[in-house]
Amino acid sequence: KAGVTQTPRYLIKTRGQQVTLSCSPISGHRSVSWYQQTPGQGLQFLFEYFSETQRNKGNFPGRFSGRQFSNSRSEMNVSTLELGDSALYLCASSLAPSAGEAYEQYFGPGTRLTVT
Amino acid sequence: QKEVEQNSGPLSVPEGAIASLNCTYSDRGSQSFFWYRQYSGKSPELIMFIYSNGDKEDGRFTAQLNKASQYVSLLIRDSQPSDSATYLCAVNAGGSNYKLTFGKGTLLTVNP
Numbered sequence: 001k002a003g004v005t006q007t008p009r010y011l012i013k014t015r016g017q018q019v020t021l022s023c024s025p026i027s028g029h030r031s032v033s034w035y036q037q038t039p040g041q042g043l044q045f046l047f048e049y050f051s052e053t054q055r056n057k058g059n060f061p062g063r064f065s066g067r068q069f070s071n072s073r074s075e076m077n078v079s080t081l082e083l084g085d086s087a088l089y090l091c092a093s094s095l096a097p098s099a100g101e102a103y104e105q106y107f108g109p110g111t112r113l114t115v116t
Numbered sequence: 117q118k119e120v121e122q123n124s125g126p127l128s129v130p131e132g133a134i135a136s137l138n139c140t141y142s143d144r145g146s147q148s149f150f151w152y153r154q155y156s157g158k159s160p161e162l163i164m165f166i167y168s169n170g171d172k173e174d175g176r177f178t179a180q181l182n183k184a185s186q187y188v189s190l191l192i193r194d195s196q197p198s199d200s201a202t203y204l205c206a207v208n209a210g211g212s213n214y215k216l217t218f219g220k221g222t223l224l225t226v227n228p
């Protein structure tokens with residue numbers, strides 16, 4: 001079974017631009033989560049989607065947004081890029097059981113975003 | 117602020133030894149616990165998860181959970197140089213919370 005895929009793998013953008021990252025979950029997985037990883041802050045949760053609905057959101061500004069499509073693929077968008085947005089953006093997918101049930105998340109290879 | 121804390125390391129062990137990685141968490145209601153391994157330049161890889169108090173073994177890896185002490189650990193037996201990586205502890209609060217809260221990770225180096 002194929003793993004989580006993310007595109008593009010690398011991206012260089014200029015301050016003020018916007019960017020869209022894409023994630024395709026493992027087949028059959030309906031939950032997609034996004035994380036930002038930086039050397040200083042580690043892995044930080046951005047948001048989680050299930051059935052095209054955002055169920056949880058982390059403490060990031062409104063410039064960070066996402067969506068999920070009916071086939072469970074997800075995109076995240078960052079508008080008005082800042083230098084501090086340079087990071088590895090990771091997507092993780094899960095089977096997403098009902099609330100209260102434990103579940104495991106599997107990560108994609110990530111998108112390395114550099115803002116200059 | 118719900119936190120997950122790990123010793124940043126580096127933790128250095130000789131080949132064949134047992135590596136012990138520790139993690140504490142602040143949210144007493146946390147339900148599930150995960151260990152990820154991350155090689156330099158790669159994404160995190162899930163290696164163990166544990167939901168109940170006690171030990172869970174999978175090959176050379178053993179996860180230990182003590183909810184009363186809010187403590188989870190990972191033991192790696194017969195450590196190999198290929199185990200050299202950063203190990204990330206992650207915690208899920210359960211209920212309607214679907215996010216993982218990660219520690220900053222412990223860098224493990226296994227010396228041949």
